[in-house]
Amino acid sequence: MKYEGWPDEGELVVGKVDDIEDFGVFVDLEQYQDKRGLVHVSEVASGWIKNVRDHVNEDQTVVAKVLGVDESAQQIDLSLKDVNDHQHSDTIQEWKNEQKADKWLTLAFGEDMADDQFRRIANGLLADFGSLYDGFEQAAIHGHEALADTALEDDEIDAIVETARENVSVPYVTVTGYVSLQSPDGDGVDTIKDALQAAEGNGEVPDEVDLDVTYVGAPEYRLRVQAPNYKTAESALEAAGDRAVDSVTAHDGSGAFHRERQLDDDA
The missing domain is CATH 1.10.150.190 (Translation initiation factor 2; subunit 1; domain 2)
Incomplete structure (x- = not known):
């Protein structure tokens, strides 16, 4: 899509070199409909320029800074030297x-x-x-x-x-935490299973969050969360830990959420 209208002063624009003259370079703007700008020879590069073609080639794609726009004169003044590599x-x-x-x-x-x-x-x-x-x-x-x-x-x-x-390839971040879950009851295995299911969300996890629960070693389980940003990931991780702990304690068990793996005293 090419924009209608005109670029703003100070804007960085992408263009293709259309014509090279001794006094400067004409650039067709790739983002704007039927718009062409001029890079005066003094704005092509820093220092004295002997030959403009030593710095640009026809059909080259360039990034230029808009120095000024005169709509009545249909003129856009550009600079190449004012654009850094970044x-x-x-x-x-x-x-x-x-x-x-x-x-x-x-x-x-x-x-x-x-x-x-x-x-x-x-x-x-x-x-x-x-x-x-x-x-x-x-x-x-x-x-x-x-x-x-x-x-x-x-x-x-x-x-x-x-x-x-x-x-769309979405950038994701990954965060990890752990929950320790214990239940002294005879139905303790089922209590732990229910707590792990609660950690997984029971449908409460947002679509953009990927949550994985894995066994580490009794009584510890790893919670691994992938999300588009750290704020979302951290929030989902803590929520998963809280759900697991709330579930196990509701059945007279005990639980704790922590960010680092807990090692046995003999480890």
């Missing part, structure tokens, strides 16, 4: 992400999707999330809840969530 790599990655999200919209709604529907949905995601990619990423992580406050229709939300979960 800004260049981040901007290129963001641009590539938006290209992916463009394709995901087509996957979600088909090649025959009407232009007005495409722009309405795309503009809605941009308004709510800042980028198409971030909208899809949040849909992949949080599902329908992420899009609940948007102006999208229910069937459109369904299509975006389904496509996001099939295509």
Whole structure:
């Protein structure tokens, strides 16, 4: 998707070198519809420039900083030298992400999707999330809840969530904790099983959280949580531990949640 309108002063934009002259470089902006900017020779690189072609090539993809915009004159002034390596790599990655999200919209709604529907949905995601990619990423992580406050229709939300979960690679973090569970009753085995099932959530674990409970060595069990961020992961881990402890103590057993594995005195 290419934006309508004009870039803002100070914005970093991706473009392709279209023409090279002694006085500067013309760049077609990849993110804006029918927009072209000029990099004056003094803004191509730091220091004295003998030959502009020593610094850029035609059809080269570049990242430029917008120095000024004159809509009445249809002019956009750009700088290449004001963009550092970190800004260049981040901007290129963001641009590539938006290209992916463009394709995901087509996957979600088909090649025959009407232009007005495409722009309405795309503009809605941009308004709510800042980028198409971030909208899809949040849909992949949080599902329908992420899009609940948007102006999208229910069937459109369904299509975006389904496509996001099939295509978006979500970064996950992993945290680990332990619960010690004991029950002196004759039905102690069943009590512990119930506590472990409680730890696993009984349907209470959010969709974006992956929770695994494994046996370590009596009376200890490992809780392993994967989630999109540490706040969510830590919250889910503590909740799992609390559920297990509450369950076992409700049947006159004892339990404790801890972050490090507890070693026997003889270990």
